[in-house]
Amino acid sequence: MRGIVVYRVLAISLVFIILAATSYFLLTRTAGQNELIVHTAVPQFTFVNQDSVAFGSDNMSGKITVVDFIFTRCKGPCPLMAENMRVVYDNFYGNDKVQIVSISVDPDYDSLEVLKQYAIDKGVTDDRWNFLRADMESVVDVCENGFKLAAEDLPGAHSTKFVLVDELLNIRGYYSGVEIASVEQLIDDIKVLSKE
Secondary structure (H helix, E strand, O other), rough: HHHHHHHHHHHHHHHHHHHHHHHHHHHHHHHHOOOOOOOOOOOOOEEEOOOOEEEHHHHHHOEEEEEEEEEEOOOOHHHHHHHHHHHHEEEEEEEOOOOEEEEEEEEEEEEEOHHHHHHHHHHOOOOOOEEEEEHHHHHHHEEEEEEOOOOOOOOOOOOOEEEOOOOOOOEEEEOOOHHHHHHHHHHHHHHHHHHH
16 A cells, blocks of 8 residues: 555656756747757958949948848749748838848859849849859859858759858857748747847
8 A cells, every 4th residue: 555655646746847858848849949059150252242332341231131042933942932932021121220132153044134023033132032042153152152052053053041140240040041030039039139
């Protein structure tokens, strides 16, 4: 009889320990989700946007920026990436502190005129979404060394990541550009950054 009581007490204690540990894990994990770490700083660069205006890291300073690497004739992930980036663009309509930068990984085809038409086709109506062009060597350098993304076999094998950059030009997060749940997390994280 005494053994049964001890067994029940131990079983109940074990259940409480497991519940306490689970609660602690969930609470600390939730609290940490709003903390965006600093990955690395974005280096200085200057490319040209769809309006034939120089645009680079200096234009990102003081703003929250989402960066991706695309090419206009991409039939793979780019259409979905553009659709998801449009969700970000629309979520911050009228907010001049949040901008988007899409860098072409196919400068041989993506002339400034092509990028301008692409911006129009995507419904860009203001200067909060810039499409940039530079020579391939510069694009590869900023992609690999600046944003820490793979840049082999461009344009076809470009990254599908969206990169979140804060007002001080620090990379604060990487998000899948093809998964809506990741894009929703990006939107939440932009809101967190805007309160820092």
